[in-house]
Amino acid sequence: MKRPFKKILVANRGExxxxxxxxxxxxxxxxxxxYSDPDRASLHVRYAxxxxxxxxxxxxESYLRIDKIVEIARASxxxxxxxxxxxxxxxxxxxxxxEEAGLVLIGPPAESMEAMGEKTRARRQMIAAGVPVVPGTxxxxxxxxxxxxxxxxxxxxxMLKAAAGGGGKGMRKVDTEEAFPSAWRGARREAASSFSDDxxxxxxxxxxxxxxxxxxxxxxxxxxxxxxxxxxxxxxxHQKVIEETPSPIVxxxxxxxxxxxxxxxxxxxxxxxxxTVEFLVDADRNFYFLEMNTRLQVEHPITExxxxxxxxxxxxxxxxxxxxxxxxxxxxxPRGHAIEARIYAEDPDRNFMPTPGAITYIRQPGGPGIxxxxxxxxxxxxxxxxxxxxxxxxxxGPDRETAIARLDRALSEYLIAGITTNIGWLRRVLAQPQxxxxxxxxxxxxxxxEAIAAxxxxxxxxxxxxxxxxxxxxxxxRLAVRSTFSPSEHSGSKWKLLGRLRTLGRGV
Amino acid sequence: MRxxxxxxxxxxxxxxxxxxxxxxxxxxxxxxxxxxxxxxxNIWSLLIDGKSYEVDVEGEEEVTVRVRGRVHxxxxxxxxxxxxxxxxxxxxxxxxxxxxxxxxxxxxKILVREGDSVEAEQGVVVVEAMKMENELxxxxxxxxxxxxxxxxxxxxxxxxxxxxx
Numbered sequence: 233m234k235r236p237f238k239k240i241l242v243a244n245r246g247e248x249x250x251x252x253x254x255x256x257x258x259x260x261x262x263x264x265x266x267y268s269d270p271d272r273a274s275l276h277v278r279y280a281x282x283x284x285x286x287x288x289x290x291x292x293e294s295y296l297r298i299d300k301i302v303e304i305a306r307a308s309x310x311x312x313x314x315x316x317x318x319x320x321x322x323x324x325x326x327x328x329x330x331e332e333a334g335l336v337l338i339g340p341p342a343e344s345m346e347a348m349g350e351k352t353r354a355r356r357q358m359i360a361a362g363v364p365v366v367p368g369t370x371x372x373x374x375x376x377x378x379x380x381x382x383x384x385x386x387x388x389x390x391m392l393k394a395a396a397g398g399g400g401k402g403m404r405k406v407d408t409e410e411a412f413p414s415a416w417r418g419a420r421r422e423a424a425s426s427f428s429d430d431x432x433x434x435x436x437x438x439x440x441x442x443x444x445x446x447x448x449x450x451x452x453x454x455x456x457x458x459x460x461x462x463x464x465x466x467x468x469x470h471q472k473v474i475e476e477t478p479s480p481i482v483x484x485x486x487x488x489x490x491x492x493x494x495x496x497x498x499x500x501x502x503x504x505x506x507x508t509v510e511f512l513v514d515a516d517r518n519f520y521f522l523e524m525n526t527r528l529q530v531e532h533p534i535t536e537x538x539x540x541x542x543x544x545x546x547x548x549x550x551x552x553x554x555x556x557x558x559x560x561x562x563x564x565x566p567r568g569h570a571i572e573a574r575i576y577a578e579d580p581d582r583n584f585m586p587t588p589g590a591i592t593y594i595r596q597p598g599g600p601g602i603x604x605x606x607x608x609x610x611x612x613x614x615x616x617x618x619x620x621x622x623x624x625x626x627x628x629g630p631d632r633e634t635a636i637a638r639l640d641r642a643l644s645e646y647l648i649a650g651i652t653t654n655i656g657w658l659r660r661v662l663a664q665p666q667x668x669x670x671x672x673x674x675x676x677x678x679x680x681x682e683a684i685a686a687x688x689x690x691x692x693x694x695x696x697x698x699x700x701x702x703x704x705x706x707x708x709x710r711l712a713v714r715s716t717f718s719p720s721e722h723s724g725s726k727w728k729l730l731g732r733l734r735t736l737g738r739g740v
Numbered sequence: 741m742r743x744x745x746x747x748x749x750x751x752x753x754x755x756x757x758x759x760x761x762x763x764x765x766x767x768x769x770x771x772x773x774x775x776x777x778x779x780x781x782n783i784w785s786l787l788i789d790g791k792s793y794e795v796d797v798e799g800e801e802e803v804t805v806r807v808r809g810r811v812h813x814x815x816x817x818x819x820x821x822x823x824x825x826x827x828x829x830x831x832x833x834x835x836x837x838x839x840x841x842x843x844x845x846x847x848x849k850i851l852v853r854e855g856d857s858v859e860a861e862q863g864v865v866v867v868e869a870m871k872m873e874n875e876l877x878x879x880x881x882x883x884x885x886x887x888x889x890x891x892x893x894x895x896x897x898x899x900x901x902x903x904x905x
Contacts, residue, residue, distance in 0.1 A: 581811055583874060586843070586869060586874070588843060588870070592783075593780055593783050594781075610780075610781060616843045616844065617870070619870065620870050643809070644808070647783070647794060647796075649781050649782060649783050649806070650781070652806070655809050656810050656811070691807070691808065691812075692793070692808055694767055695786070695793050696807050696812035697745050697805075697812075697816075698765050698767060698772060699784055699793075699805055700743075700797055701745070701765060701767075701816065702756060702763055702765065702784070702786070704743060704800070704818065705743075705756045705763070706778065
């Protein structure tokens, strides 16, 4: 087996750090983890061959510390660094710092990140490369009156977007002229606080837009291939919740056209590694370039599942080692259907408030066609400092209906105690008629919100009441039993205590 | 042993007896035979009239119960404590209520002003934590007595934000 590196540092945490290290283990590559103080007991630290403290809880002082990460990589003897997603994964300064230190970044060149990182510059470059983009301003607009005039000229509704943005921050939909001024100021304020850059540009808002993205792989020798699309229109506040492939609206012909455009986009910026080209698709199935994510995506497993188990992380590592891509476009033929649900430590009943805390018990689902990428275990405390996504659950089947049924079945098996999660809510989303039909767009969760909330009500309330009463009864009875033992006997022999409790018909 | 469970306006009477092996539970007049096993991690395996459930019960009086992907929250008291509570009058969300930050974060928006009257469950303040914005709601209907923070302020977990009376 090819092994371009002997040791890799993974500059991330949680499920994605574990995901990357799994491939490293398969390839016989040793792994180095970094951790912040609250992550000392995290799964990625336990899984890694070596682990070093990078700083205190706040990301800014730990997982975003370029200098410390470079220092740890050098001291540990790692030759390459995998950034995962989020944190420093799309930061060109990180790419340059690694290069200066003689380390290899498992990702694209800093120049590609920069070209795609600034959204208006990326748009210009895509237009020049002949890639279709959503109608909008080529440059950010400074003046509010000018911006309003432009919005009028393309017609409402419009989207305001941060030039330096991504991930839904600084993004506003504006339906009417009256709503424009406050939205304009809000978007600029949010852009400034999220990206230290308040420049905003305007795009035409597409009717019933769908969010479809194409996975690409590019080596350093000029080969660029695509591995089909992922449908990511199930979003809550611009955050993806459920992704599937193939998209219900993409056929072979459209896939080939989108794939070709994605390859063109990657070539235009000299892309190397695994990347994702995001498109908006309108109601007439016209597609427009939205942005390119210059890293591994959260939802990459569903692409792996329908492409004969191709391992995107393995290809990333081989490409970073200078290897030529062993895959050819003609060989790529996705089969079956795969779907992913993101498991969050959050409470859908309480406005999706994060629910950090101790996981007292966890039972992962299994069985046919199931893949779990998890970053947690029984007894671990979900820290309050980071993104509340704790796992990804994926299902594959020969067709869409089977894949959805499997995902629902696996969600019903997934038992996480101690903290509230969105698992029950995800099952209600899967059951929505609009989702089942496949005819949904990015407005789906907003429209279905109330129907989903209503279907969350009721359920097995009588079971909950019986359980609570038995738990209270049991607690009081055990307290009563304990108080009948003398302290010496209690502390003297737990086995004796256990025996006596057992004769009373009750475990400890 | 008799229990009373309440959530909102609804009240349920639950009677529990245990014969050393099985429970007999009478819920609102309906009798059930229950085989209950407490397993690792506080999970109960319940066989209620033969139907199998896995249930996670947390808390003592204010309980959170998770069953088949749904979360139920209520207050459950045994008869003796119930009488004590009734006598002391400290039963419902009466008197002064403090809306607290559930975790460290940043106050993004304050949705009410001092002196405003609010409905129960009405949003009063938005706190950003774990990269998410969370709307905190009034625990009861009343008047906003005081607001302890300003928009943009960083707050610790459990910090008092808004007082409603």
